[in-house]
Amino acid sequence: MSSGTLYDKVWDRHTVTELPTGQTQLFVGLHLIHEVTSPQAFGMLAERDIEVAYPELTHATVDHIVPTADQSRPYADDAAEEMMAELEANVAGTGIEFDHPDTGDQGIVHVIGPEQGLTQPGTTIVCGDSHTSTHGAFGALAFGIGTSQIRDVFATQTVAMEKQNVRRVEVTGELGPYVGAKDVILTIIRRLGTDGGVGHVYEYGGEAIEALDMEGRMSICNMSVEGGARAGYINPDATTYEWLRETDAFRDDPEKFERHKAYWEEIRSEENAEYDDVVEIDGSEIEPVVTWGTTPGQGIGISEPIPDPEDFPESDREVARRAQEHMDVSPGDRMEGYGIDVAFLGSCTNARLADLRAAAEVIEGREVHPDVRALVVPGSQRVKEAAEHEGLDRVFTEAGFEWRGAGCSMCLGMNEDQLRGDERCASSSNRNFVGRQGSKEGRTVLMSPVMVAAAAIEGEVTDVRTLREVAPA
Amino acid sequence: MSGEPMSGSEPDADTEGVPTVEAASGTGVPIRGNDIDTDQIIPARYLKAITFDGLGEYAFYDQRFQDGEPTDHPFNEERYQDASILVVNANFGCGSSREHAPQALDRWGIDAIVGESFAEIFAGNCLALGIPTVTAPVQDINQLQDHVAEYPDTEITVDIASETVSYGERVVEGTVDTAQRTALLEGVWDTTELLKSNRKAIFETAQSLPYIEDSAIEGAPGAPGGDSGDRNAGTEAADTTDASGD
Numbered sequence: 001m002s003s004g005t006l007y008d009k010v011w012d013r014h015t016v017t018e019l020p021t022g023q024t025q026l027f028v029g030l031h032l033i034h035e036v037t038s039p040q041a042f043g044m045l046a047e048r049d050i051e052v053a054y055p056e057l058t059h060a061t062v063d064h065i066v067p068t069a070d071q072s073r074p075y076a077d078d079a080a081e082e083m084m085a086e087l088e089a090n091v092a093g094t095g096i097e098f099d100h101p102d103t104g105d106q107g108i109v110h111v112i113g114p115e116q117g118l119t120q121p122g123t124t125i126v127c128g129d130s131h132t133s134t135h136g137a138f139g140a141l142a143f144g145i146g147t148s149q150i151r152d153v154f155a156t157q158t159v160a161m162e163k164q165n166v167r168r169v170e171v172t173g174e175l176g177p178y179v180g181a182k183d184v185i186l187t188i189i190r191r192l193g194t195d196g197g198v199g200h201v202y203e204y205g206g207e208a209i210e211a212l213d214m215e216g217r218m219s220i221c222n223m224s225v226e227g228g229a230r231a232g233y234i235n236p237d238a239t240t241y242e243w244l245r246e247t248d249a250f251r252d253d254p255e256k257f258e259r260h261k262a263y264w265e266e267i268r269s270e271e272n273a274e275y276d277d278v279v280e281i282d283g284s285e286i287e288p289v290v291t292w293g294t295t296p297g298q299g300i301g302i303s304e305p306i307p308d309p310e311d312f313p314e315s316d317r318e319v320a321r322r323a324q325e326h327m328d329v330s331p332g333d334r335m336e337g338y339g340i341d342v343a344f345l346g347s348c349t350n351a352r353l354a355d356l357r358a359a360a361e362v363i364e365g366r367e368v369h370p371d372v373r374a375l376v377v378p379g380s381q382r383v384k385e386a387a388e389h390e391g392l393d394r395v396f397t398e399a400g401f402e403w404r405g406a407g408c409s410m411c412l413g414m415n416e417d418q419l420r421g422d423e424r425c426a427s428s429s430n431r432n433f434v435g436r437q438g439s440k441e442g443r444t445v446l447m448s449p450v451m452v453a454a455a456a457i458e459g460e461v462t463d464v465r466t467l468r469e470v471a472p473a
Numbered sequence: 474m475s476g477e478p479m480s481g482s483e484p485d486a487d488t489e490g491v492p493t494v495e496a497a498s499g500t501g502v503p504i505r506g507n508d509i510d511t512d513q514i515i516p517a518r519y520l521k522a523i524t525f526d527g528l529g530e531y532a533f534y535d536q537r538f539q540d541g542e543p544t545d546h547p548f549n550e551e552r553y554q555d556a557s558i559l560v561v562n563a564n565f566g567c568g569s570s571r572e573h574a575p576q577a578l579d580r581w582g583i584d585a586i587v588g589e590s591f592a593e594i595f596a597g598n599c600l601a602l603g604i605p606t607v608t609a610p611v612q613d614i615n616q617l618q619d620h621v622a623e624y625p626d627t628e629i630t631v632d633i634a635s636e637t638v639s640y641g642e643r644v645v646e647g648t649v650d651t652a653q654r655t656a657l658l659e660g661v662w663d664t665t666e667l668l669k670s671n672r673k674a675i676f677e678t679a680q681s682l683p684y685i686e687d688s689a690i691e692g693a694p695g696a697p698g699g700d701s702g703d704r705n706a707g708t709e710a711a712d713t714t715d716a717s718g719d
Contacts, residue, residue: 016678017671021655025668027678029685037571039523048665053672054679056689065521079521086523123684130570130594144594146572147525148601148663156668157693158675162652194508195564198593228567230593263683295508315563315611319507412517412569433512433568440516440535 002166004273006122006235007201010141013267014124016158023160029123029140031058031153032109033096035065035087036414037128041150042090054157055095059118062087062101063108064414068377068404071101080415107380107406110134110348114218115382117247121236121264126153131348131430133224136233137217138240139264141201143231164230165276167200171208173284178464180358181216182350182428182448184208186289186299188220188281189227194297197229200276203269204234208283214243215354222349223430226296235268290335290461291432291446293323298432299446302463305332326434327443335461338445342425343368343456344437345401345449346377347411350428355449356387360395362453362464368400369459375402375417377409401456413438426455491666494603494657497585498630499557501640502547503618504533509561510568511595515577517569528573529580548581552625560618561588563611566595575599585631587638587647589614600653603662607631609638609647617645633657669694 002008016025031054038060045051052058065080075081091098099105099112106112110131113119121139126132128150135142149159169192171184189196202224209220217234224232234240241261244250250257287301298320300306308331309320324330329338345351345359356378368374376396378384384406387393393403410417411429418438419425425437425444432444445461454464519531537546547553559578565588566574575598578586585605596606609617620640621627629640631647633654638645649657656662668675672695679690690696 013682014678016674019661019664019667020659021652021661023652023656025671025675027675027682029682036520040525040572043524050665050669053675053694054689056686077521083521083523120684128570128572130568132570144570146570146575146594146598146601148572148598152665152668155665156672156675157679158668158671160652160664160668162650194567195590195592198564198590225594226568228564228592260684295510315507318505322506412512414517414521431510431512431568433510435516435535436512438518 002274002276004270005166005203005275006139006233006267006269007141007166007203009267010122010124011163013122014141019160021160023162025158026124026161028126028153028157028159029057030113030118030125031157032113032125032127032132033058033060033150034109034127034129035062035083037147038150039083039086039090040147041128041154044148044151045154050155052094052096052154057157058096058154059113060087060091060096060098061106061109061112064408064412066101066405066407067416068407068409069416071405077416101381104381104385107382108348108351108408110218110222111352111379111383114138114214114243115247115380117244117249120244120249120260121240122267126159130225131222133229133231134218134222134348136221136224136231137214138244139233139236139267141231141233144225165200166203167197168203168205168275168278170206170278170280171204171283172206172280173208173282174211175208175283175286178450179286179288180448180450181212181219183286183289184283185220185223186291186296186446187286189223189297190299191281192227192279194226194295195228197224197227200229202227202229202232203275204232206283209234210237213354214239215352218352219349223296226430236264240264288448288451288464290451291444292327292329292335293320294326294432294434295319295323296430296432296446298323300335302336303334305334307331335445336463338461339424340372340426340445340455340460341423342419343372343374343452344377344410344425344427344429345375345452346379346409347429348379348408349430350449351377351379351383353383353386355428356383356392357390359449359453360392362450362467363399363401363457364395366399366457368456372456372459373402374400374456375404375410377404377417378406380406410437412436426452426461428452491660491663492603493660494605494633494662496630496632497558497605498628499584500553500555500626501558501560501617501621501629502553502556503560503621504547505562505618507563508567509565511566511571511574512568514566514574515571520571520573525573525576525580528577529582532577532581555582557582557584558629558631559583559586560614560621561586562614563589565591567592570594570598572598572601575602575604579604587614587617587631596650596653600656600662601664603657605631605633605649605653605657607636607638607647607649609645613645
C-alpha cells in the first residue's frame with residue numbers, strides 16, 4: 001500500500017466516508033460535462049426528481065459532435081443539433097456554467113479546464129470521458145466515469161470509488177531532438193501493456209517528465225487510460241505554477257494564487273513516499289514512436305522493424321496478427337514509408353498551442369503532399385485565437401492544411417470529420433482502434449504532432465529528424 | 474431469454490427498491506479476443522442520441538455486418554440468440570468510458586459477463602447497471618468458450634456469493650471484486666441514494682477543502698440550516714449566487 005504520495009493525500013482530503021461496500025465516498029471538486037455522456041444522466045435526475053446539488057462545481061462544454069468546418073446553427077447533422085440543443089436545455093437555469101461556442105471559450109473538455117485554471121493541483125476532477133486523466137498533469141486526481149456515476153455526481157458531488165495502487169513511472173535522462181511527450185507515453189504503454197495499469201494510478205516523474213512543459217505533461221497523463229490506468233498524475237512544480245498564474249482563475253488575484261499555492265505544495269508526494277511499485281524507463285533511448293497496429297500498445301521506434309506476432313506471448317499473438325492484417329503491414333518491414341492519405345493534427349492529446357507551434361515549425365516553408373488531405377483542429381476557441389495571433393494559421397493554410405474550428409473532430413467518428421473507406425491516417429490522437437476514426441476499414445497510425453507534420457509533407461510515415469536538419473543541441 | 478430473470482436493470486427511484494443480484498443463469502455466448510474496446514462494442518456513431526434506448530441492436534455492429542451483410546459474429550448466430558452470459562478474454566471493454574457499451578449489451582440481453590480481465594471503467598459501468606463482471610483464469614475461460622461453442626444449449630450459472638461459474642459437471646472458481654460482490658449482494662449497486670444519505674458529511678468535506686469557494690457550497694444539501702436535502706428550501710444565498718453566476 002502506498003503512503004505519502006500525492007494520490008494518498010488528495011484521496012484522504014476528499015474522503016467523505018467509507019461505504020458499506022468497502023468503497024470510499026469521494027468528494028468531487030470539479031465535474032466537467034459534455035454533450036455525449038451527460039443527457040442520459042440529466043434524464044435519470046429528472047426521473048428521480050433530483051436537482052444538481054453543487055452546480056457551481058460543474059462546468060459544461062460541447063466538443064464531440066460539433067462540426068469543425070461550418071458551425072452555423074442549426075447544425076447540418078440533425079443528431080448533432082439535437083444533442084447540442086439538449087445540452088443547452090439541460091444546463092439552462094441550473095447555475096452550471098456552459099462554455100457555449102458563442103462565448104469564445106468552447107473547446108475540448110480536457111483543453112478548456114486547464115486553460116481557464118479550473119484544473120488545479122490537489123483537486124478531484126471527474127468527467128464522463130476516459131481522457132479525464134489528462135488533468136492529472138497538474139497534480140489533480142482526475143478520472144473518467146460512466147453516465148450512472150455522472151448522475152451520482154450531479155445528485156451528491158461524490159462518487160463511490162475503490163482506492164488503487166500507485167505505480168511510480170520514472171523517466172530518466174534527456175529526450176532527444178524531436179522526441180516528445182507522445183513518444184514517451186507510447187513507449188510506456190508498449191512497455192507496460194494496454195492493461196498493465198488496471199488497478200493502478202500512475203505517478204509520472206523523473207527528469208525527462210519534469211523537463212516537459214504543461215502541454216507535454218497533459219499528453220502523457222491523457223493517455224494513461226490507454227495503458228489501463230484510470231488516472232495518472234505529475235507532481236506540481238514551478239512549471240505548473242507558472243501556467244496557473246496566467247489563467248483566469250488567478251491572473252487578477254495574486255493573493256489568491258499564493259494561498260492556493262501553499263495547498264499545492266502541501267499535497268506533493270513526499271521525498272520518502274512509498275509506492276506499490278516503481279518502473280524506470282530511459283528517456284534518452286526513446287526515438288519518435290509510431291503505431292503499427294490497432295491498439296496504442298502496438299508501437300515501435302521509427303527505425304525499428306515491425307515485430308513478428310509469433311514472437312509475442314501466446315495471448316497477444318492473435319490480436320497482433322489481426323492488427324497487421326487490418327493495417328496491411330508485415331513483420332520485418334518498417335513503418336517509415338507507409339503511405340498515408342490523411343494527416344490529422346488535433347484531439348485532447350495534442351491540440352494545444354505548443355503542439356501547433358511544434359508542428360508549424362516543421363511545416364513552415366513546405367507543402368502538404370498532393371495526395372494527402374490534411375487538417376489542423378485546435379483544441380479550443382482560445383487555442384485557435386492564440387495560434388492565429390501568432391500567424392500559425394497562415395503557416396498551415398499556406399502549406400495546404402485546412403484550418404478548422406475547435407472540437408474532437410477526427411479523433412472519433414461522431415462528427416463530419418471521418419476517414420473514408422480504407423484511408424490511412426497519420427494522427428496525433430490517442431486511439432488507433434478499428435473503426436475509431438469513423439470508417440471500419442480506416443487505418444490509424446498514432447504519432448506526435450511533429451511526426452504528423454512530417455507525414456503530411458512526405459505523404460508517408462517519415463522520420464521527422466531526417467526531414468529537417470536537427471538543430472545542434 | 475432462456476435464463477433466469479435477474480434483477481431488472483431499470484433503476485428504481487427508491488433505494489429500498491434496488492434489487493439484490495445473487496446469481497445470473499442462462500446460456501452463453503463467447504466473444505473471443507483480447508483488448509476488445511468499447512468502440513467495437515458500440516461504434517461512436519450510435520452515441521449520437523440523448524437516450525440509451527434502442528442501443529441493443531447496434532451492439533458489435535461493425536463486427537456483425539460487412540457491406541450490409543451479416544457476418545459470422547456470435548451475436549448474429551442463431552444458436553446464441555437467447556444467450557445471457559457473455560464469455561470474453563482479457564482487457565474487455567478498454568478505451569472509451571462510454572456507458573453506452575454495457576447499456577447496449579444489457580439491451581441485447583446480457584445479464585452477466587465472465588472473462589479473463591476487464592477494463593476498470595467498463596466494469597464500474599456494468600456494476601452501475603447490476604451486471605456482474607466475473608474474472609477467471611485463462612484456461613478456464615478458453616474451456617468455457619470452447620464448451621459453449623460446441624454445446625450452445627448449456628446452462629451456465631454465475632453465482633456471486635460463492636464466486637463460481639457452473640456449467641455441466643464443471644464448477645469454475647472465479648473472482649468477483651469485493652466491492653462489486655457486496656454491492657450486488659446487498660442491493661447497493663445503484664449508489665445514488667446511498668451517497669445522498671451522507672449529505673451532511675459531504676458538505677463538511679467540501680467546507681474543509683481550501684480550494685472550494687464559499688459561494689459554491691452555500692445552500693447545498695447538508696449545509697447548516699438547509700438540511701432537508703431540498704436545496705430550494707431556505708437557500709436564498711444559493712439562489713442569489715446562481716443568478717449572478719450566469
